[in-house]
Amino acid sequence: MRLSIELMGEDVSSARQRVLDWYDCNARVLPWREGPGAALKADPYRVWMSEVMLQQTTVPHATPYFEKFTTLWPSVSALAAAPDERVMAEWAGLGYYSRARNLLKCARAVVSEHGGVFPADEGALLKLPGFGPYTAAAVIAFAFGKAANVVDGNIERVMSRLYAVKTPVPQARPLLRELAARWVREDRARDWPQALMDLSASVCRPKSPSCLICPLREDCAAFAEGQPExxxxxAAKAPKPVRHGVAFLIMSEDGFVVERRPDKGLLGGMLGLPHLEWRSEVWSEGEIVFPSVHHGNEAWENLGTYAHVFTHFALKQQVWRVVLSTKDMTAFLRQHNAYQGLSWGEAKSLPTAFAKALRPK
Incomplete structure (x- = not known):
């Protein structure tokens, strides 16, 4: 593969310094970050927490969750001692719930295997639950200030434009990692990946990049080509398969019925509405077996269908509602031990895939 930029064989020190100079003036203020040029070690717990939350999540969406979690559980030991159900409930709405399960597993491993202290070694971090190459490199660089090749999708974008890489993602990822590694130095090891991330967020954006103010403009092959975007x-994406489901909203004026999902599998360990199997065929009304309630099936009302997109498939789910009196709701919950009641104020603990059922369109 031929790269269309001379930087491939040149010393990048001058270009790297221009980026760091830009970062010194334009660094974002984030609750988990030390500022440019910080000499002290950052808290590895806060760095790790932020990196887990930022996977597949934007900074504005993740920030209130980070602040809430670090207030509730200010140390890795505190998080390790937290009840699973409480952590999963507080995670609701952040998505990709396997991250929350791995968060607990990792916290408990740090406490049991490392005395509550994150190891300052990339290889040791990779042995912890939920740690992949990116998270390990990020903690090493951001928390411990050591040189590490931190490469996420944002840094991939910068490198692909800088070198005008002609191979599509994901096939190009090994090459993009190699190119990013050419810029890693011991000098300002913590600041360098953060500088690239800030550059990608405010200048080298996915759409409408601000190339004219970019410190790498004169080195960028994509800019020279006139098509950085x-x-x-x-690579062309295959369409996501569509699955169909039926959710049951059993409610009273005080709240509604939920069930605990199995620990393993999609949304494992989370609370969700009772529902039928998610399958490839649409459920006809004649196929639906409704939970047995006091008033019988004639009380059920079809509220419509809503859509939700998971990583590997799209879900279209019907919502059927039955309204019970407080007395009948109590009797129903006593009769069905697999179910429990939530108040309307606790609806925020539902994952989005089920919270949407409370407001179907």
């Missing part, structure tokens, strides 16, 4: 090239 074309990079990174992306």
């Amino acid at each position: 074309a990079y990174p090239l992306k």
